Each structure stands twice: as structure tokens, then as C-alpha cells.
Amino acid sequence: MGRPKEHGEDTREALLEAAERLLADEGPGAVTVRRVADEVGTSTRAIYSVFGGKEGLYSALFRKAADTFRRLAEAVPRQSDPVDELIPLGLSYRQSALAEPNLYGLLFDRAVPDFVPTDEDLQFARRSQERVLDTVRRCADAGVLPASDAEATFNALWGVVHGLASLELIGCFGPPEAAEVVWRSALPTFVRGLTLPHDEP
Amino acid sequence: MGRPKEHGEDTREALLEAAERLLADEGPGAVTVRRVADEVGTSTRAIYSVFGGKEGLYSALFRKAADTFRRLAEAVPRQSDPVDELIPLGLSYRQSALAEPNLYGLLFDRAVPDFVPTDEDLQFARRSQERVLDTVRRCADAGVLPASDAEATFNALWGVVHGLASLELIGCFGPPEAAEVVWRSALPTFVRGLTLPHDEP
DNA sequence: AGGTATTTCGCAACGTTGTTACGTCACGCC
DNA sequence: GGCGTGACGTAACAACGTTGCGAAATACCT
Numbered sequence: 001m002g003r004p005k006e007h008g009e010d011t012r013e014a015l016l017e018a019a020e021r022l023l024a025d026e027g028p029g030a031v032t033v034r035r036v037a038d039e040v041g042t043s044t045r046a047i048y049s050v051f052g053g054k055e056g057l058y059s060a061l062f063r064k065a066a067d068t069f070r071r072l073a074e075a076v077p078r079q080s081d082p083v084d085e086l087i088p089l090g091l092s093y094r095q096s097a098l099a100e101p102n103l104y105g106l107l108f109d110r111a112v113p114d115f116v117p118t119d120e121d122l123q124f125a126r127r128s129q130e131r132v133l134d135t136v137r138r139c140a141d142a143g144v145l146p147a148s149d150a151e152a153t154f155n156a157l158w159g160v161v162h163g164l165a166s167l168e169l170i171g172c173f174g175p176p177e178a179a180e181v182v183w184r185s186a187l188p189t190f191v192r193g194l195t196l197p198h199d200e201p
Numbered sequence: 202m203g204r205p206k207e208h209g210e211d212t213r214e215a216l217l218e219a220a221e222r223l224l225a226d227e228g229p230g231a232v233t234v235r236r237v238a239d240e241v242g243t244s245t246r247a248i249y250s251v252f253g254g255k256e257g258l259y260s261a262l263f264r265k266a267a268d269t270f271r272r273l274a275e276a277v278p279r280q281s282d283p284v285d286e287l288i289p290l291g292l293s294y295r296q297s298a299l300a301e302p303n304l305y306g307l308l309f310d311r312a313v314p315d316f317v318p319t320d321e322d323l324q325f326a327r328r329s330q331e332r333v334l335d336t337v338r339r340c341a342d343a344g345v346l347p348a349s350d351a352e353a354t355f356n357a358l359w360g361v362v363h364g365l366a367s368l369e370l371i372g373c374f375g376p377p378e379a380a381e382v383v384w385r386s387a388l389p390t391f392v393r394g395l396t397l398p399h400d401e402p
Numbered sequence: 403a404g405g406t407a408t409t410t411c412g413c414a415a416c417g418t419t420g421t422t423a424c425g426t427c428a429c430g431c432c
Numbered sequence: 433g434g435c436g437t438g439a440c441g442t443a444a445c446a447a448c449g450t451t452g453c454g455a456a457a458t459a460c461c462t
Binding site for chain 1: 229230306309310311312313314315318320323326327347353354356357359360361362363364365367368370371372373374382383386387389390391392393394395397
């Protein structure tokens, strides 16, 4: 009963695609309710019907971006020795962030105003790094890591690559060549600290 | 000649203080031109006379925040062995970021919309970490670091602590106790990787 | 000393933002 | 076939950053 919905799954997809394109191409300031609606050719009401508001649109966009980064991480080939995957995974993380700086900012840099990811959003983002967590787990199973659990080691590694990517995106490392030097220095240093034998009980 | 300025250095200070307080207490969304002007008891024009606009206000706020963080870093005591300063410096960095998450977001997390720090702003922020750079230089002089220059080592260390702080502030590490575990795992790991002898020529 | 030029100030307006109330339209049911 | 029900498009609202304009206040010149 009632008028049938025309803002269904198809318009949802179109809105999300338009929002992602606007965010990636022109930055967070370009993602306005009116602009996204105009891009799809519908009214602002559609966004409120489908997503409940701008926050809901951002939340969906957040998950779409997390999915993109998950696919990029999955593409890193596995090695017989999981330790050999750590540095390639880190460099792939860098490439992904550099390729889509605005999407990365939405995910991990609070770069979109008035959008705070819910706990579910955060867990979704965390799950997008499962490819890395898997490698860390295999390293732990192989006994090459210190006694601390794989979860903490993964978080530490995530912190390293996120920090490098974030500072590079802001511009703190200067031109990409200088940033490359930092990455090539920091990643092996951390991996060395991880895999060397430790002196604790 | 002309009407004398009443929006001088004193109102500048008052505006900056009000803006910092609003940012720290209520987040980036609360720092509006009207709100800041009202808080001081003047008109919005004052902000345009003194700072040229919202961007100029943010730029001044950026430097004020950088100065705050510089003072906090300077407070970390020096040790006879500079290596012993690295972990305390990192933990102090964490405490500073946790104490003023919004100021930290302004400085290093793109958390304020439509504000992109100029190159001068970035150099100002970098200079606020001089205390850390000094320690790294002393480590390099003592010969405990690999061959890579102190600049790159400092950038790498900065990346580690920034990444940990940023992810913790977003909420990716869960409660502070869990985040503490990550810090206590990541910092010594990186320092160990830094100071252990390396096998390159 | 009085008039004028110049600089700054407060106010009000403009365009844009997210959001919501309202009138309209399209379908299912009695 | 009339009517209820739900979703739609439009227009309004408050708040935002910014700017144009008239009033105010001082220094200089006659």
C-alpha cells in the first residue's frame, strides 16, 4: 500500500558511486547532499530516504572505501616465509593511500568533518586489514615473533604504516622521493625489531 | 590618518584563546567565525581584520597548537644515553595527543575541514618536534644508529608515534588499556630494530 | 579652528550548507 | 471508483563564511 519506492537499490548504488567520485576527485568539501543528488539526477530527498541523511551516506561511503582497500591488500601475493610479506604489505599500503588520499582520509584520518565512524564502521575498517592480520598470525605461528600476541603486533604494524602514510599525505615528508627513503628505512627497521630474538622471559 | 585600530594584539590573543578553547572543548565544528567573535564580545569583522578570514585564524591556531606540543616535548628530561630517551619521548607524545585530541587533529590529522596547512605551517609543526630530532641526532653521533641519516630516522620514528596516536584517537585500539599494550609493544620493537647492528655495508 | 580625506568598524545582505515541513502524486484495498 | 497510505519533489529554515555599505573616528591641510 502506498506509493511504491523509486529510490531503491539502484539509486543507492548510483548515489554511492557519485559520492565516492566527488570525494576522490574534489575532496571532502565537494560531497554535499545537493551536489550528490544533482550528479545522479534525483532530489536531495533520495539521500534522506535511502541513507537517512548525510551521516548515513558517509557511513556507507566509509564501508565502500574500506572494501576498496581490502581488495588492494588481498592482491599482495603470499610467500612461503610470511616474514617476507611484511614489507611488501607495507609498501602496498602506501601505494593504496597515495592512490586514493581522500578515501584514505575518510577511513583513517578524520578528514571528513562531522563524521565520526561508529564502532561497527571501525570494525568494518579493521576487517579490511585481515590480509595483514593473517600474515602476522602466520609469523606468530612460525615462532618468529616475540611473546606478545599477534593482535598487538598487528596493531603496532598498522600504526607504523598508517603513521607513515598519514604524514606523507599531509606533506611532512616532502616530495615522494624523500618519503620513499623514510618508508625504506622505517619498514625494515620495524620488521628487524620484530623478528630478532628478544631477551624477555 | 584614518580611524585607529581597536582590533589589535589584545583582541588577537583573545580570539585565538577563544578559538583554541572551542576547538579543544567542542571539536572542529564549534569553531565558527560568528561563535569565536561572540565569545570575545566583538563582531565577525574583527576576525577578518586580524586574520584575514577563517583560514588565517586556523593558521594562527595551528601554530599555537604546535607551540603547545613543543613545550610538552621539551619537558622530557635528557639522559646520559640518548637511546634511553626514545621510549619516554614516544610515551610523552602519546600523552600529549590524548590530552588534546582536537588540537592534535588540527596539527596532524586533517581533522579541520577546509584547512590545509601551508608549507610554512608544516615547517613550524616540524620544528615543534625539535626535541625529538635532537635526541635522534645524539643517537646518530653516538654511532648506535644504522647508516641512514638522522633526518630519515627521525621521520620514521615520528611516523610510528603519529600512527599509534592517530589510530588510538580514532578508536581503532579499543580502550586505553588495550592501546597501552600496543604502545608498549611497538615502541621497544622499533627502538630495538633501530639500535641493533645491521648487516649492510 | 573647521573641513576633508582616510582608515576601520558594525550591520546587513548574499549564496551555500544540512535538514525538515508540506502539498502532491501514485498505488492497493474496500 | 473513491479513499487511505506511503513516498516523492519543493520550498522553507537556521547556520555558515564572506563581502559591500554607511557610520564613526582620527590626522592633515587650509
